[in-house]
Amino acid sequence: MSDKKQSRIRRHRKVAYSLLSLLVLTLVLPLIPYAVAEKDETAGKVFNPGTELWRDVRQRDRDVIGTTQMKSVDAGVLINEYGETWRHFRMQQLVPYGAALMGIVLSIILLFYLLRGPLRLQEEPSGKKIERFTVFERTVHWFTVAIFWLLALTGLILLYGRFVLIPILGADGFGITASACKEAHNLFGPTFLVALVLLFLTFVKDNIYARGDMLWLLKGGGMLGGGHVSAGRFNAGEKIWFWIAIIGGLVLSVTGLILVFSILGQSREIMGLSHVLHGIVALVVISVSFGHIYLGTAGVEGTLGSMTTGYVDEAWAKSHHDRWYAEVKAAEDGSDKIVDEPGLATEGKS
Numbered sequence: 001m002s003d004k005k006q007s008r009i010r011r012h013r014k015v016a017y018s019l020l021s022l023l024v025l026t027l028v029l030p031l032i033p034y035a036v037a038e039k040d041e042t043a044g045k046v047f048n049p050g051t052e053l054w055r056d057v058r059q060r061d062r063d064v065i066g067t068t069q070m071k072s073v074d075a076g077v078l079i080n081e082y083g084e085t086w087r088h089f090r091m092q093q094l095v096p097y098g099a100a101l102m103g104i105v106l107s108i109i110l111l112f113y114l115l116r117g118p119l120r121l122q123e124e125p126s127g128k129k130i131e132r133f134t135v136f137e138r139t140v141h142w143f144t145v146a147i148f149w150l151l152a153l154t155g156l157i158l159l160y161g162r163f164v165l166i167p168i169l170g171a172d173g174f175g176i177t178a179s180a181c182k183e184a185h186n187l188f189g190p191t192f193l194v195a196l197v198l199l200f201l202t203f204v205k206d207n208i209y210a211r212g213d214m215l216w217l218l219k220g221g222g223m224l225g226g227g228h229v230s231a232g233r234f235n236a237g238e239k240i241w242f243w244i245a246i247i248g249g250l251v252l253s254v255t256g257l258i259l260v261f262s263i264l265g266q267s268r269e270i271m272g273l274s275h276v277l278h279g280i281v282a283l284v285v286i287s288v289s290f291g292h293i294y295l296g297t298a299g300v301e302g303t304l305g306s307m308t309t310g311y312v313d314e315a316w317a318k319s320h321h322d323r324w325y326a327e328v329k330a331a332e333d334g335s336d337k338i339v340d341e342p343g344l345a346t347e348g349k350s
């Protein structure tokens with residue numbers, strides 16, 4: 001091979017090696033910081049005062065409590081990280097699942113009504129009335145109902161109004177409505193606790209588990225066929241509703257008071273948790289109340305009168321609450337609480 005040819009090959013080789021070395025360098029060099037960063041956590045991080053300040057404010061990866069002259073719980077925390085978790089839960093879970101729960105319960109009730117219709121009396125009304133609720137019992141019941149629905153409706157508007165009412169009232173109209181609902185909800189919230197205590201004291205003695213309640217439950221209260229099932233003054237279904245209303249109402253009242261009286265020293269995290277619990281329990285109690293309202297009105301023939309007039313037909317009492325009917329007959333000797341027409345009770349006179 002001639003010298004000229006050999007030197008050309010050497011030159012080509014040099015160029016090829018140089019290009020190869022350059023390629024390796026361009027690929028490997030940028031990886032070196034990553035290799036080093038494995039040992040040194042801070043390597044590769046570029047200090048950015050803006051980002052650092054925002055991270056401090058949000059406390060994303062450490063707890064930074066600032067200083068302030070304000071004297072209150074969490075006063076030094078500018079932004080509560082938990083607030084974002086709370087907001088996410090409210091919008092992504094509470095709102096859709098709550099709506100689904102209420103929708104499912106209402107659909108089941110509607111379907112049941114369409115398929116089975118109301119539960120009718122087994123025998124013809126006798127025309128003889130028996131006192132079921134005193135004026136005091138009915139007053140306590142309807143007082144609780146009024147406060148409950150005032151709070152339920154204003155609460156539902158605060159939770160769902162944005163989606164339902166803005167298209168109807170517009171943003172301004174909804175703003176006024178929501179603000180009025182919030183004031184009413186906060187103002188009447190504590191009254192619900194008063195109603196709840198009265199409801200508890202008035203009805204608790206007849207809502208304790210008694211023999212026969214389990215059988216009533218196993219037979220589905222006769223709603224699924226098989227005729228009426230024996231029961232005392234309140235059947236097992238009513239007792240379950242009573243305890244759901246009392247325990248649920250208590251949770252709603254306590255969490256509500258934590259939210260309304262924000263000056264009692266509770267942290268923002270406690271308030272966030274209270275709000276979550278308040279929302280879940282409210283939606284559950286409201287959904288269960290649909291069942292109670294159905295059974296107290298269209299679901300069971302002749303029931304609503306017990307809470308409006310205070311009296312029920314003897315035939316109703318015998319078929320739905322036979323043990324209670326027998327007790328009343330025995331205790332009253334069948335005379336002083338049984339009358340021919342509603343409103344004509346002459347207690348102790350006959």
Ligand code: HEM
Pocket residue numbers: 132141144145148149199203207234238239241242245289292293296297303304305306307
């Ligand atoms: C519009 C709504 C409501 C209607 C139409 C309604 C109707 C009735 C009726 C007709 C009864 C008598 C049932 C019977 O004679 O056995 C009753 C009982 C009762 N209701 Fe309501 N109710 C409503 C809402 C509520 C609410 C919101 C609560 C509680 C938060 C409640 C608590 C009770 C209690 C405790 C009883 C006595 C039965 C028991 O202790 O289990 N009601 N209701």
